[in-house]
Amino acid sequence: xxxxxxxxxxxxxxxxxxxxxxxxxxxxxxxxxxxxxxxxxxxxxxxxxxxxxxxxxxxxxxxxxxxxxxxxxxxxxxxxxxxxxxxxxxxxxxxxxxxxxxxxxxxxxxxxxxxxxxxxxxxxxxxxxx
Numbered sequence: 108x109x110x111x112x113x114x115x116x117x118x119x120x121x122x123x124x125x126x127x128x129x130x131x132x133x134x135x136x137x138x139x140x141x142x143x144x145x146x147x148x149x150x151x152x153x154x155x156x157x158x159x160x161x162x163x164x165x166x167x168x169x170x171x172x173x174x175x176x177x178x179x180x181x182x183x184x185x186x187x188x189x190x191x192x193x194x195x196x197x198x199x200x201x202x203x204x205x206x207x208x209x210x211x212x213x214x215x216x217x218x219x220x221x222x223x224x225x226x227x228x229x230x231x232x233x234x235x236x237x
Contacts, residue, residue: 125149126183128205130170132192134161143169145185163194171202184208 127148134141143156143166154177156169174182184206187193196207 123149124183126181128174128182128185130185130187130193132158132161132166132190141165143173145170145173147181161192163192166192167195167198167202170199174199174203174205179204 125147128145129148130143130145132141132143138161141158141161143158144153145156146153154173156173158165158169170185174185182203182205185199186208187196189209193199193207196209199205200207
């Protein structure tokens, strides 16, 4: 079950304990490509997750693959917005043991951390004609 981000604000917002992650999805032109991003809130370490599409099944597979390569003690929680690609978040929790936290409208400011890497990645990725 998804928790509310307000439940972990003290630890997550202050970024005192490593292991709290923020996830997002980058979609390519016409939504033909997508890549998941996960950023650790303390260190700002960012990992890209290969996605076959922008579906919930693809998000579970991509994020599970990446998160399961990280030590369990460094996989405490993951905050994500209310995108459709996270509709199967309970499966992600079962696969990885990570606590999924839904970003609510009242706590939107916490996603600002993800925007810096997202903007950086978006501006440095080479555009390829298909």
